[in-house]
Amino acid sequence: MHSGTLISFLAVDFLLICVPGADWAYAIAAGLRERSVTVAVAGLVAGYALRTLLAVAGLAVLVAGTPQLLTALTVTGAGYLAWLGWGVLRRPATPGTTDEPLAATGPASFSAAPRSAA
Secondary structure (H helix, E strand, O other), rough: OHHHHHHHHHHHHHHHHOOHHHHHHHHHHHHHHOOOHHHHHHHHHHOOOOOOHHHOOOOHHHHOOOOOHHHHHHHHHHHHHHHHHHHHHHHHOOOOOOOOOOOOOOOOHHOOOOOOOO
């Protein structure tokens, strides 16, 4: 592989990682729920590393060369997304209906009464 091709791949890969998506939403939601963002981001990085290792191991070539395997993975992924969507539609989140008490230092503390300008 030419070094120019590798550098181009790494640049595009880096840009795709930086684009906000479901992984960013997960990390932000973990922070807003006052859970450890470090654990959430570590899980995301581990997923990226595993996906990269599988691609390097040649799994991407195997999947691309076997249409039945690609179809099976696509249908499985679509089924998983449909299951997640059904769960959200069945029990939608509504603000202010949680039984958990809000922490005084959490995001809700920023909505306190404004201070008067002196």
